[in-house]
Amino acid sequence: MPLANQMINTLGALAIGLVLTGCAGQTADTPAAAVTAPVDCSPGDMDRAQMLAWREQGFTANALERDVYALELMDCFGHPDPVLRDDIGYSGLAALMRSGLLADATVLAIWDTAMTQLQQPDLAGFRQPFAALALAEVVRADRIKPLFTEAQRMQIIRLATSYVVNVRDYRGYSDTEGWRHGVAHGADLLLQLTLNPNVRDESIPDIVSAALTQVAAHNGHFYVFDEPGRLARPVLYGARRRVIANDAWGPMLMRLAQPNGTEWSDAYDSTVQLARLHNTRAFLQYVYIQVADVDAPAFQPFKTAVREALRALP
Numbered sequence: 001m002p003l004a005n006q007m008i009n010t011l012g013a014l015a016i017g018l019v020l021t022g023c024a025g026q027t028a029d030t031p032a033a034a035v036t037a038p039v040d041c042s043p044g045d046m047d048r049a050q051m052l053a054w055r056e057q058g059f060t061a062n063a064l065e066r067d068v069y070a071l072e073l074m075d076c077f078g079h080p081d082p083v084l085r086d087d088i089g090y091s092g093l094a095a096l097m098r099s100g101l102l103a104d105a106t107v108l109a110i111w112d113t114a115m116t117q118l119q120q121p122d123l124a125g126f127r128q129p130f131a132a133l134a135l136a137e138v139v140r141a142d143r144i145k146p147l148f149t150e151a152q153r154m155q156i157i158r159l160a161t162s163y164v165v166n167v168r169d170y171r172g173y174s175d176t177e178g179w180r181h182g183v184a185h186g187a188d189l190l191l192q193l194t195l196n197p198n199v200r201d202e203s204i205p206d207i208v209s210a211a212l213t214q215v216a217a218h219n220g221h222f223y224v225f226d227e228p229g230r231l232a233r234p235v236l237y238g239a240r241r242r243v244i245a246n247d248a249w250g251p252m253l254m255r256l257a258q259p260n261g262t263e264w265s266d267a268y269d270s271t272v273q274l275a276r277l278h279n280t281r282a283f284l285q286y287v288y289i290q291v292a293d294v295d296a297p298a299f300q301p302f303k304t305a306v307r308e309a310l311r312a313l314p
């Protein structure tokens with residue numbers, strides 16, 4: 001498929017063309033205390049102790065409860081308590097969705113809620129990343145049993161790529177506040193899209209390119225929470241789809257290896273450039289380790305492009 005020219009120009013176009021209202025990421029300087037509205041998290045009107053006991057029971061629920069609980073768990077995504085937000089909210093939702101027992105109408109309602117949450121202002125920085133994970137679960141469900149129209153899948157792709165491109169809150173894990181991890185959670189959503197055979201081949205370049213826009217991060221941020229590995233996965237599985245032209249990979253990955261207007265030798269006098277070098281090297285090394293032993297002829301152009309980009313770094 002002749003996608004070379006499209007791919008070479010996609011990185012620059014995404015940042016301009018995919019911005020959706022309300023989806024711009026929050027900054028790492030925004031304190032969690034800026035959110036004053038209380039956050040509800042009480043599926044089935046359970047208190048914290050009851051929810052923890054429910055988790056220990058594997059989030060089992062009867063037919064009358066599980067669809068209601070699944071939707072109510074999404075209220076936990078913005079909760080400041082990391083146990084309620086992650087161990088109960090997301091983990092419970094994922095367990096119920098992966099049981100395969102939720103009604104299709106419930107999964108569609110989860111999709112609608114996650115899409116809304118991903119576009120709402122999120123000063124504390126919790127709700128959007130966990131909405132991205134919920135949406136990844138929805139895309140996974142659509143992979144196993146097609147649920148969406150083509151138009152609905154395109155809505156997800158546009159919002160997912162825009163969210164990832166616009167993340168600027170790079171907070172990962174806090175001992176007191178738990179996970180935010182917007183880049184990694186967004187990458188997980190992109191991964192599920194690349195894995196989904198119901199996503200049209202024509203959308204893969206935009207999905208891969210969205211991941212690549214965050215490889216170096218912005219404003220001198222150093223990745224320390226495995227973000228390069230998470231970003232690499234949608235790129236790797238995008239390559240496995242074999243819809244990106246062989247001669248597009250070289251220019252696309254080599255662009256990552258450029259020092260952004262100065263020589264790499266100057267990087268050691270600039271934290272912004274050091275961060276770019278650190279993050280890019282970590283990403284390319286992760287990708288290369290995954291493909292180094294792959295001998296399939298069809299994968300060689302991608303493998304060569306990764307190796308050459310690595311060699312361009314100091």
